[in-house]
Amino acid sequence: MTSLTLFSPAGAVPKADAVKRAAKRLAQLGFEVAIDADALSRQQRFAGDDAARLTALHRIADAAPSVALATRGGYGLTRLLDQIDWSRIASSIERGTRWVGYSDLTALQNGLIARHKGLAMWSGPLACDDFGRTEADGGVDEITRDCFVEAMSGALEAVGFRETTGGFDGLEARGRLWGGNLTVLCSLLGTPHWPKVRGGLLFLEDVNEHPYRVERMLLQLQQAGVIDNQAAVLLGDFSGAAKTPNDRGYGLKDAIAALRACTKTPVLTGLPFGHVRTKVCLPVGGTVELYVQGREAILGWQSDPRLAHVHEHGDDCGPDCGPDCGHDHAHH
Missing domain, CATH: 3.50.30.60 (LD-carboxypeptidase A C-terminal domain-like)
Structure with missing residues (x-):
């Protein structure tokens, strides 16, 4: 199975149920899902203080799962940019990790581009917004879901x-x-x-x-x-x-x-x-x-x-x- 870790590098997750719902749906799609230990942390509007979120980012990079999917965006990555060990992020990509997200993840993605000219991340869905939505609110969009699965398999061209x-x-x-x-x-x-x-x-x-x-x-x-x-x-x-x-x-x-x-x-x-x-x-x-x-x-x-x-x-x-x-x- 393809390993997938849910992590929160920026804003705090409003409701834990959305993460759990996303994890269940992603598992049904064939991913081996893990939720990072600090994914549900909260400090003011952030998913934990800066040190905790930076540690989580490096922890996931070192573990190098097949997919690192952010739970949500919001704001918070800008605070971390000067402290990120970019060589660890780059190494995870070289080992096969596909980092995925959008919105505030733009800071992480372009910070990588500024330093490593031959590496790529993925702008794509977020766990809570796209896989954690209740059925009453519309559930998972099929095109978003199918495109994500194909991209994470390496087949999307x-x-x-x-x-x-x-x-x-x-x-x-x-x-x-x-x-x-x-x-x-x-x-x-x-x-x-x-x-x-x-x-x-x-x-x-x-x-x-x-x-x-x-x-x-x-x-x-x-x-x-x-x-x-x-x-x-x-x-x-x-x-x-x-x-x-x-x-x-x-x-x-x-x-x-x-x-x-x-x-x-x-x-x-x-x-x-x-x-x-x-x-x-x-x-x-x-x-x-x-x-x-x-x-x-x-x-x-x-x-x-x-x-x-x-x-x-x-x-x-x-x-x-x-x-x-x-x-x-x-x-x-």
């Missing part, structure tokens, strides 16, 4: 989605996949935990952020030179914010239009990822290829992207020049 705005027929791009939650990612700018990816595919999502705040963060990335250096930007779900009378029709489409107006980098929408029930699994840190035909987009990668080769910026460019050399490898 691509995800498809319908690009919602159009105008990208024939687009092809290849590069390192990175990003995640927009707010968390922007908090890493200017720190040692920021991944300096050029020619990559940047994916972004967020929740409960008004469109003007989304626009402000997108423009922050553009003004910092990040967007222009990517092969493409893929936008997932940005929901949960209430409209206000001051908007006068302004919304997310306007925010995206403002970004597109100041960059030549293709900005696609419709990626099925974010704080929504139906979400795919994405090999964040792995090298991926994007193809668009009409409005149908496919994002593909090798079957096991954990040790994906990435061409480094600054290498001498020859016939095999890759996407991260800083040259424009996208074409439309």
Whole structure:
């Protein structure tokens, strides 16, 4: 059986029943499930104090289960970034661990990318939100479940989605996949935990952020030179914010239009990822290829992207020049 450990690196779990329910469902899917000793700990809004969560992170890395699935996001990993022994995290991946989560896990995933150019984690479901939901609240989404199982088996090689705005027929791009939650990612700018990816595919999502705040963060990335250096930007779900009378029709489409107006980098929408029930699994840190035909987009990668080769910026460019050399490898 595939070993799977549930752990809590950030926010406290509100209800223990959700973790137990997730563990039961994951076991029914064929995983050998263990719950970390501190997964249900609580200190203020956190799943234990910083030292306890850091110890848990290292404990799981040393044990190197097949899957390390976060119970939930919230907030807390930013506190740990300066203290994480990244070599232990990297070693666990090299030994076969697939780290999975999203939201606040964006900090961990991109902190790894900043230090280890050839390793990948997985942006995907969280135990409580996606496997611990009661049947009365909708239970487990089948697409999310099946995509997760396939990804954890090493068989998932691509995800498809319908690009919602159009105008990208024939687009092809290849590069390192990175990003995640927009707010968390922007908090890493200017720190040692920021991944300096050029020619990559940047994916972004967020929740409960008004469109003007989304626009402000997108423009922050553009003004910092990040967007222009990517092969493409893929936008997932940005929901949960209430409209206000001051908007006068302004919304997310306007925010995206403002970004597109100041960059030549293709900005696609419709990626099925974010704080929504139906979400795919994405090999964040792995090298991926994007193809668009009409409005149908496919994002593909090798079957096991954990040790994906990435061409480094600054290498001498020859016939095999890759996407991260800083040259424009996208074409439309």
